[in-house]
Amino acid sequence: MIRLILNLLWLFFGGGIVLAVGYGIAALICFVLVITIPFGVASLRLAYYSLWPFGRTLVAKPGAGVGSGLANVLWVVLAGWWLALSHILAGVALCLTIIGIPFGIANFKLVPAAFWPLGREVMEVDDLRRPGTVVPA
Numbered sequence: 001m002i003r004l005i006l007n008l009l010w011l012f013f014g015g016g017i018v019l020a021v022g023y024g025i026a027a028l029i030c031f032v033l034v035i036t037i038p039f040g041v042a043s044l045r046l047a048y049y050s051l052w053p054f055g056r057t058l059v060a061k062p063g064a065g066v067g068s069g070l071a072n073v074l075w076v077v078l079a080g081w082w083l084a085l086s087h088i089l090a091g092v093a094l095c096l097t098i099i100g101i102p103f104g105i106a107n108f109k110l111v112p113a114a115f116w117p118l119g120r121e122v123m124e125v126d127d128l129r130r131p132g133t134v135v136p137a
Contacts, residue, residue: 003055006102014103015090016051019110023047026079038071039079042117049113049122053106056122064119072118083114 010016023046030040049056061068072080087107094104113120 006054006106007052010053010103010106011051014094014100014106016053019050020047023050038118039075042075045120045122046110046113046117050110053109054102055125057109057125058113058120059123061119061121068119072116075118076115080115080117084111087111087114 007016023043027040027043027047030036030043049058087110091104091107091111094100094107
């Protein structure tokens with residue numbers, strides 16, 4: 001229940017809608033420039049994650065290889081460090097207020113996703129706790 005409340009507050013007051021729209025626009029641009037389609041998929045993943053971050057986490061995708069690593073290096077140079085820096089600054093600003101601390105923590109949680117998105121997938125935290133669940137390494 002707490003996750004639902006935090007996610008709804010995040011959606012409207014923490015910037016969830018703005019982040020998702022921004023990542024969605026970036027994804028559309030990447031889809032138009034055909035060679036950057038993998039970056040568009042990563043942007044959509046970030047949009048999905050930024051809409052509802054509480055109760056979710058990012059884990060390494062099994063089977064992600066050298067191609068993901070090389071594409072992540074390109075991502076970092078072109079967009080990743082800007083995105084990560086913006087999440088850090090927003091997180092610090094939100095943590096200055098008592099009410100904004102959970103939203104600041106959510107922004108800090110989005111930093112690794114924005115910095116290194118390829119080769120990862122979004123998973124529910126509850127799925128990781130179930131017995132017999134195989135967590136991708």
